Structure formats: structure tokens, C-alpha cells
Amino acid sequence: MQVLINGLQHFASVNVKPKLQIVETFIKAYYLPETEYVHWARAHSEYSKSQIMGLINLVATMKGWKRKTRLEVLEKIEAL
Incomplete structure (x- = not known):
């Protein structure tokens, strides 16, 4: 980079x-570890919610998160 x-x-x-x-x-x-994404999303308002949701979906797919974990993280971010 x-x-x-x-x-x-x-x-x-x-x-x-x-x-x-x-x-x-x-x-x-x-x-980042999966436990850090909600905090990261809260700290980085320069990204839109759709950008953050896209990142979470990508990470969840590539790292093999359980569906429940992905949905929980997305719900917490949506609530921000």
C-alpha cells in the first residue's frame, strides 16, 4: 500500500x-478479529453503513464465520 x-x-x-x-x-x-468489528464500525464514521455491511459480509464469507455470528455483528452495526 x-x-x-x-x-x-x-x-x-x-x-x-x-x-x-x-x-x-x-x-x-x-x-481484525470478529469481536472487533462493532467497535471498529463505531470508530470509523467515514464509511457508510453499506460499506461496513459489505465488509462484514465479505469477512464472514472468507473467514467462514457461522451464520449466527455474522447476523449478530450485522444487527449490532445496524443499531449504531
Whole structure:
């Protein structure tokens, strides 16, 4: 990610680092333990609910979460 940021700075007239920081944070969220997603969603209001729900669905599928776990996390985030 850092290589991409540095490379884009040579082509873009504005500083792209702050904008790519949002992307980097989203990517890093994929690697969180399942118990941290509700807290992460609460702390990162820069993402829409649909973006966060999409992330949770992706993580749940890729990491093989139980259906009940996925639904519980989604319900807690929806209630935020």
C-alpha cells in the first residue's frame, strides 16, 4: 500500500496520501478479529453503513464465520 501511495504522489497534483489512508484503514479492517468489528464500525464514521455491511459480509464469507455470528455483528452495526 505504501508503494502505491508513493507512486501515485508522482502522478497526482494533490496529495493523495490522506485519501488513500481511508482505503488502507478499510483494507486493514479485514484482518481484525470478529469481536472487533462493532467497535471498529463505531470508530470509523467515514464509511457508510453499506460499506461496513459489505465488509462484514465479505469477512464472514472468507473467514467462514457461522451464520449466527455474522447476523449478530450485522444487527449490532445496524443499531449504531
